[in-house]
Amino acid sequence: MSIPALDARAMAAAQAELDRKTKPRGSLGRLEELAVRLAGIHGPAEPRFAVVVVAADHGYAEEGVSAYPAEVTRQMLSNFAAGGAAVSVLAREAQAELVVVDAGVREPFEHPGVRSARIGPGTANATRGPAMSREQALASIAAGRELAGDLEGVTAVALGDMGIANTTAAAALHAALLGVPAADVCGPGTGLDARGVQRKAEVVERALAANAPFADDPVDVLAALGGFEIGVLAGVALGAAQRRAAIVLDGFIVGAAALVAARVDPRVVDYMIAAHLSPEPGHRLGLDALGLRPLLELELRLGEGSGAALALPLLRAALAVLADMATFETAGVTDAGR
């Protein structure tokens, strides 16, 4: 199955309808662009949102690249499902269903609120060879597609991640897929100091060296540099686009998944909405490469889909403006802009 083109006729109709609304043409700026794009993605459907948070562990953690120990991945998975994490709260606020996915934390995890899509017990340490096998990379993308297939009636899927050390995986993927030096895409993550950032960049350089040269195949790059949650998220994006749902990107790690998905099928980018700009330096490079402009810039550096969930009210507002505003004609307002 392939990703359909956006519905150009629906987009033109939405723009024409917005131009009849009681406001100067274009005066709602980027909210109007959003409304038009959502019309092209899924038409005038009632908004129904899901936030999909995917967690996995990373061999990079052995290299001391995070301020937090690896067991936090598993602890946070439990916190997501129990409703106490930031994304749990923000998904509720956005009236979005929260789907929590274990793509491979180190120790197997059973929880009624967590969906299992385990590819393995965390990735291998990519500084010594591939983070995963090609088969695992393919399996992670397939698991994500399957997950998206289950999101019946969902018009927008917000993506989130959890995985101690996963900004290192995201940095390595950005470096390899964009062809930029490690130093350009390494930042403090959730709390490194300058020395920690430098160490992270060295780890990324070693991972790139251990796996070079990279074939022009996103699956091989994903296998080399990890991680499982990134592969699953790329799959969710591809699957969501296939079923005409908007894909609301969170920060840097989801950005890496978006780059992988875009290399698998460039048409997926039409369905992507960049929720926010992370302070991680690589995030802007990735969004620029995808041609996406973030909606929010709130210095969020948590991940989990927190920024994606925060942008959902803007989608709802854009759809409401298109559906519910009066036109110049119905409201009896003089239209000077005609």
Next chain:
Amino acid sequence: MSIPALDARAMAAAQAELDRKTKPRGSLGRLEELAVRLAGIHGPAEPRFAVVVVAADHGYAEEGVSAYPAEVTRQMLSNFAAGGAAVSVLAREAQAELVVVDAGVREPFEHPGVRSARIGPGTANATRGPAMSREQALASIAAGRELAGDLEGVTAVALGDMGIANTTAAAALHAALLGVPAADVCGPGTGLDARGVQRKAEVVERALAANAPFADDPVDVLAALGGFEIGVLAGVALGAAQRRAAIVLDGFIVGAAALVAARVDPRVVDYMIAAHLSPEPGHRLGLDALGLRPLLELELRLGEGSGAALALPLLRAALAVLADMATFETAGVTDAGR
């Protein structure tokens, strides 16, 4: 009655509580700053929002400074009350009460959904002398204060404006209060071309010349340059701060009201939250002068409080994070950031 200082103890307690939540310290960026400020403004109250849209007509309209005829002010007032305008839709989406106020459209206006706070039938043309009397300026501020006094239990008041030609009044007020040339604060408003912007700047220069010199009294400056809705909005801001409600600023016209209010009582600024940055060039100058940083930058240039209403979900989210997130202790998550 005077404006109370922010509750520093509540702010410190909120920051400490945020630091116990299951997330790296500060990782929710500006959302955390917002939560702390709201704690200082009103404490842990259940969020209750109002959007107050105030409309009036302007003598500047005689000078051909708007793409729209003056009767549109009145037509839009009716549209607000009927629920068809952008702000009507966006206030509903934000679960905010919409309060529609007539501060002085040209022809008297009766509508069950419109509150009357008429100061006069539109301002005089400020290029030939004061837009209103000092008594009218004081009455407009008093009417706004009274209005704020009626917003029982409201924790945040989003401000919006309507008035054909009121970007000209706002530009004149910015120029006079900030001491900058008219050309620096004149932009396309809701739809002028470059020649129109130049004409607007000339009109502002004439209004400044006709009323100079300006005393160091914001009421006299307001009286000289208008308009009635701007005075009422300044009063609502002052009254909202007095009763410890957050003031959510919209764009350039509300920004002019904020400048007036801040000159009346600088403590009001502590209660102000800048919802968005308008493309009007003067808006950023005004926010800079107030020391406020906008939350959104979506190229909105409609007014009406549309941008302020769009920012309300961020306030709700900030409060929910503070109230509802689990702590490291309650969730059993390892806290490495201590």
